[in-house]
Amino acid sequence: MSGKNAVAISTELHLQDIQHRMERERQLGPGPPPACRISLIEQSKYNSTLCAKERPSLSPMYYGFMCHEQHFSSTPLAELRPLALSAMQVRSNNKGHYLLCRVVTPPSWMVGTILCVEDPAGDVQNMIVFNYPGTRRTKIHALQAIFPVGSVLAIREPLLVPLKSDNATLIRVYSPSDITFVRSGDRILADVTWAYPAPAPAVIPRTADEWDELGGSHFETGRFLASAATYTSALELHPSEPFLQLQRGRAYHVLEYLSAALADATAVMRQRGISDHTRSKAFYLAGCAEYGLSHYDTAILQFKKALYLSPLMPIDQFKLWDERCRGRVRETRGDYDWEAMFKDAQVPGKRIDVAEFVGPMEVQQMPYRGGGRGVVATRDIKAGELILVSKAFAASFPDELYGDRVELQNSITGGVESACSSEVLSQIISKIFGRPELAPLVFGLYAGPSYPDPAHNYPLRVLSDHNVRSPLVQELNLDTQRIDHIFNFNVFVPETLRSVHPLDISSHGDGNPSNEIHLFGNPDTTPPNKDDLPSALFLLPSLFNHSCDGNTTWYNFRDIMIIRAIKPVQKGEELTLPYVQGSSTLSRHERLKKYGVTCDCSLCLADREDGEEACRLRERLLDSLGSLRSPGTSPADIRSFLCKVEGTHSALRGPIRPASGRVRYELAIAYEIMARKSMDASFRIQAIAACMAALEAYGIMVLDRSMWGPVGSTLGGDEYLPISAETRNLIVEGAKYCTQISLSIVSAFVLMEDIPRARGWARATRILDNIFVGCGDALFKARHESTTDVLIQSGVVLAD
Ligand SMILES: C[S@@+](CC[C@H](N)C(=O)[O-])C[C@H]1O[C@@H](n2cnc3c(N)ncnc32)[C@H](O)[C@@H]1O
Structure with a gap:
């Protein structure tokens, strides 16, 4: 069994165990079994010493919210009555009550902060506090400073749950706002006497x-x-x-x-x-x-x-x-140093320091969309125009997690969130805790059909709060369950713009190609592992509704999101972006289910015309696309694969066929490899033809398909442009491949020493890159560093 399989099976068993345990919890009756004071305190001391010695391995752990709705209290402490530990009900929120308690041992950490607390009667209980700001990914000394021994806490409407062994219980606190640090002299301590003397905190400075x-x-x-x-x-x-x-x-x-x-x-x-x-x-x-x-x-x-x-x-x-x-x-006026942003974005752990930009867009009421809102153009917009630059409200990247991975079971879907997603959830809670004035911006996002629609006006004005405050006092009632829902409906997986690396053809066969110019791009054929995906919550981008055939595209410089129009948009028209990708409407709709969206864009309608069975076959074929990269695959094998993919489209379907585009580019790569190995230029011509056909599959109109001879006089000179500048039919998926494909054509013409055509295709490449990426020549050069140098030497200027 491979290591990966063993992990998958142990994860599966772990989840089954959680489900089994939760099921048993539901069947238990009320009433807490008594905890032995001495042994619980001893155990807690031992745990915290262990924690202090070395950080326990946190990889991977889960905690199950599944059967417990995350609870938070919205009743002011003053309106609640005190409740002794001995009177608490299991599996109940103990509504109308608060627990007054005191921390008796130094805290420890295990997916949440574990506190051993006593009530005034001297009964003791363990309590786990999830997502308390500043406690995640921290050291035990920090926890001791936040929850020092002797701290008196009031927990609003505490939730008591049974533990794995039926005779133990645990208090779960999901919302940090349910915890009040009670100061000596506070009114709620007026009639309180503690059965045991106060446990002394470790060090109390004096001066x-x-x-x-x-x-x-x-x-x-x-x-x-x-x-x-x-x-x-x-x-x-x-x-x-x-x-x-x-x-x-x-x-x-x-x-x-x-x-x-x-x-x-x-x-x-x-x-x-x-x-x-x-x-x-x-x-x-x-x-x-x-x-x-x-x-x-x-x-x-x-x-x-x-x-x-x-x-x-x-x-x-x-x-x-x-x-x-x-x-x-x-x-803020849209004038960015894109090259610097790009370079910063390649540095692990870096946060990009830029201001936000809001272009020609506004949020409007759209009753027919879930959440009731959408984004529209405030004027006519050209393809390639910048619409939005947005900073993540919270973001996490795998290269920042090091060994500290906490994976959560999603309370809504039941699935396990990636380590980055659980980190983002924790960051959202911490950020609102620290800047409560931002809460309306997060709670103003769509939280799904089980919550009332948010207000139509967004963004809301953030009211500055100039009060001096304590870091541990929170006046807001933080509904963490709602934050979970908001996260589910609005999460983005940031896709950082990367350098385009020329194809390394040594991995494509056993030959030793003699050509010096390896400019065909190398599209990735392996889907990323879920655990390696970053995660982020953005505010304004969350107001965009979905269309598989959206008129905008987005990408990231790490925690910064760029949204750009890829088609001309008229004033008042809705701006949409794709939430999901997939080879046909079937897989896209499977992925859209969690959003409750049914897409009726032109791509989905065309796929439906092709029929369900054909779409299923297309999905299967595209899933095996990676196999075309094996050394023994010949262009003939890929052509026959392409025939099968083409056969999944109805005869009436137009030229836009993204699945075929992908395969055609693989075919072009195979021809180019043949050309390099055999020194037979006819393969290169076939590679160029396959690239042109691939571009058409993404909605680009190729005007000049000629491969040799003089460039036609009507098209000639510096104005020669082999594609139409009309981009109305471009599809978002093209953003991933079109520049690369066009650049491959440039390099093929350079190798054929046809510089006029190479220059024309270089112009086409820049037009496509300006639409899909934008950001000017400096960024283009930075992303295509090795390629541009080689082309400049050949007399083809890609960027000024
Ligand atoms: C990220 S929010 C988009 C903004 C949302 N409309 C709002 O008012 O906040 C995602 C939700 O918007 C709705 N939505 C997005 N695209 C849609 C579409 N094409 N048709 C209908 N509803 C859509 C769905 O309810 C989806 O879960």
Whole structure:
């Protein structure tokens, strides 16, 4: 059995086990079995020591939401009544109640934070807190700073569930807003007496400097929420220390709790009697926060004030910020350094620092679409025009996860989410927790038919919140189940734009081709593994409805999404993009099921005309496309494969046949390999013909199919363009292949020393690339680096 199969089977068994357990939970009666105080506390201490020693392997783990709707409470704490652990009902939300409890041992971590808590009566219970901000992918010391031993918590309407062994239970907290940290002196502690003495926290700093040292050590080791929480405790004891507030603001800034960072900076700026240097630091922090909030002009002003007040601020640092801010302002007008973005996007772990751009589009009410909204053009749009540049609200990429993979069972589909998806869900919760003013933007997205339609106006105005706040206090009621639904209906798998690598023909046979120019692109024939897929939530792009034959295409520079028109669009027309891909309407509709969408675009209608059986055969054929790459495959084999694929189209079907386009390009590659091996140019001519036919299958009109002789006088000279500039029939799938195919034709003509034709096809390539990718010559050159150099040497200019 291969290692992969063994993992699949163990995953399957694990899921069956979860399902079995959940089924048993449903059958259990109410009433918690008693937990032995001493043994539970001992066990918890042992777990947390184990956790502190080394981070347990998190790969892969699942937790099952499946049978439990994720619960959150929307009743204010003041309206709830206290409930003892001994009176809690199993499998119930314990409505109308809260649990007052105290953390008795240092926390540990296992897909969530595990706390051992006691109630005032001295009964103990384990509690798992999912997705508490700052607790994911962190170290045990950070958890101890967030939930120190002795912390008193009030859990609103807690959910108690039985564990695997029937005589143990666990409290599950899904929503971080259900947890209130209770301060000493709080009213709800008025009549409370604890059966046991307070468990002492590990270290309590006394002086402001000691607190600063602890908060700073959390900051330096990347435990930013812990750092902010430490400075909050410090500020309660030393409220007039501006440096503590600045340090907390700095931690908030890194956590992207930007309004909170700004509030801390503003509070310090307004303090009397502080030095200019401290005030300058506050202005600097305010500048950074304003920059993060995309208030670039205000940010420049704050940096200027910081510079004015402190000669210690290096002028170069100011210039750098000034330049960054001005760059962002230019980007809001659609003026980007695409080449720099492309290069940054190739760096693992990099986040691309650019401003968003909203082009000629607006969200409008569309009652016939699920969610009731869609995006329309606000003016006539040309093919290739930039519509939107959007930053991910939350995004995760496999190269950022290292060994820390947490996989979740999706509460809605029952399937297992990829590690990146579960990371994104956690990021969404953390981000809303840190910037509650953003909540309406996420909750304004479509959450599926089980929730009421969101308001029609989107984007909503974000109201700034300038209040100084504690990192552990959340006034919003966070409905994590709804976030799960929103994620399901709006998730994107970012597709980062990559360099186009010339075909490595050594993998295509045993020959030793003597040609120097290997410019045929190498389309990938293997579908990516689900676990290796990135995941992201974007806001405005989520308002676009689906069409397999959409009039826009999208791609990413890592967490940045670019949406561009690929066809001319009239003012008022709906802008659509494809949510899924597939060889026929059958597989596309299978993938569209989760969105509840039935697509009636021209491609789906044509596929339906071809018939279900033909579509099924086409799907099977295209699934085996990778086999055409094996060394023994000849052009004749691919031609017969192509005949079968062509045979799945009805006689009346027009030229647009993306499945055939794919196979025709494979045929072209096979001919090109033959040409290189045999030095017989007739194969190259066949390769060019196959490329031209492939382009037509994606909706491109080829005007000049000639392969030799002078370029016709009507088409000749610098104006010679072998394709029609009319792009009304282009299909989105062409975005993946057309530039590459056209470039292959250029290289074939170069090898045939037909430079006028090569130049004409170079023009065609640039037109196609401008439509599908855009972004100008610098980016084109960067993506086709090796190719462009070779062509320039041959007298073919691909980019100015
Ligand atoms: C990402 S949202 C798109 C925006 C959504 N219409 C809204 O108002 O928020 C996805 C949902 O929009 C609806 N939708 C998308 N494309 C559609 C289509 N072609 N026809 C009908 N509904 C569509 C489906 O309900 C789908 O689950």
